[in-house]
Amino acid sequence: MSELFNLESEIVDRVLKIPDAFREFSVPISVAKRIFGLDEALRSRLLDLGLPHRGTARDTHFDPLDLENIGTFLRLPALHWSAMRLWSRSLAKPRSRQQHPTCQVKLRWKCPAPGHSGECHFSISPEFKRALGIVSLVGKKSITLDAVIENRAHDFGLALDPVIREAGTLIYHRLPPELIDDTGFLREHRLADCRSATGHLVHIANRSGLNSRPAWGLFMAGPYPVIHAWPEIEQAGAWVPADPFFLATLQQWDVLSGTDWPLSRAPQGVLWRLGVKGGLNFHIVYHGQGGASISLIARWQE
Template sequence: MGYDDVGSQRLKQAVDRALVKPEWCRSYSVSPAEARTLYGVNNELVDALIGMGFPYKGRGEQVTFDPLDLENLGLDLELPSASRTAMSLWARTFKNPARLATARCAIQISWSCPVPEHTGDCGCDFTMSPRIKNQSAGLAVHDSSGWNADLDGQLSNDDHIFQDGFAALVEEAEKLHFHRLSRELAQDMDFLCEHRIADCRSASMHLAGVAAEAGLVVRQASGYFVGTPFLVPHIWLDVDVNGQWIAADPFFLQALARWGVVNPEDWPPTRSPRNVLWRIRSDHFEEPLIRHGAADVPVKLVARMSYKRCI
């Protein structure tokens, strides 16, 4: 996709949003070739970006870009990137709310030993987070590629339309623009308030304050957005409705509508996201799912949805 395909105004807005990020949060590691294959930014668009002052380092063949800058550029300009491909799968997940109401989720978690000198079935001391252990469908299995276990994902399945006081959250969420941010920048509420740019972490922290002012009782929740087949770490709000915690995510639903992933008539920002959120914790911290001794272990999560037939 080139400069003429995206329009000069949209491109300028995307570049301006990138430029408000502080330089300290950037890591220049993506070459133009990688920008083309991974983020859908072709050579013509690279030249236009450099000419407009988009953040980069180097010159000639040694130019590099920050991966989050390119990720956000792709979101703003709807470039044919890996993220857009994933979103097309998310759209299938959300397509039929009635069908989604009957969904059950099987999650496979897989990992390998993080210690280089450990090979084969080394008898490593792995432990599963107690927050998900009760969802395990059996013992972990070891093969040549590592370990894996099956989980019966307990997803949030409350269908609810929020009303009293919730309009304040929807109105405030509409003023925010979704960008992927570094962890440090996502915790900077001054950055959010000045530039109105947020990710799910910073938006949930900000909207929790708005909710309190509106008289709502809320808590932050963290876990995963189950955009089959791959899960994405996510943070949202739970709202206390008559003593029951119900998931609420007006910021993310509005972003999904802008990206064309959901139909806003089926999924208005006042609706609780149903059977797409896997809650692990009741705060905004991430939970290590597998540990090797005292160390966190990177994991791969793949989800498979099954649906009851409607009679």
């Protein structure tokens, strides 16, 4: 058996742990190739291994999250893998020596399903509204926000060991919304994304005597911030981010140095906290009951 075959069968085994009911099967072959890097030979090998799909041999459809997870794991030349490199570059170079570097974030939204009947109704999520004091999106297509980012160096040292050990048992896998708060799924399969890992690791931290809470906000990855969740731990009266699962994941992907970023070190100068809560399953901008398509662009003030 070749190493490649082993990797491909490992990721298909992981993907198969996600119940079929949570799949969308919205990605046709052409998009799988162009956006997710799934060429014909790989597609055929993954289908032989049991990759979930719908349709006929000529008109096969796949689930976008499955393809994203496969692309990241196999490092396919796809958009998502390039994004990971941006994330680590943002971490590797703390932006400035300012205590609170500032940055403007432009948030745009649009219809996720153009051509539907009736008008589009956009609204901002209650959490985002509370965090930023935004009243209404009516008549707007974008808003610009002033981000305030904590940029303080901190290392938790040995106190974080129980959390780091537990984070080491988890495997990063983007999950469908239905599984984000499913602790049974996490304990059984050890697959977690930042949101479900955060809930779990906060629990572990609190059990080991630390005072911890879940936080969510934006990870300021270069010019393209992404929504992220991370545990925070109280240190001398201040809440400090602790994100060993995310750091370990970037190190496993070989995009972040373990020497520069030991897992006990607080991510610095890259996190904009917008809220504090569990069950981190929501959209920033809603389109009716579902999520709108959004894009975020950051401009730093050096």
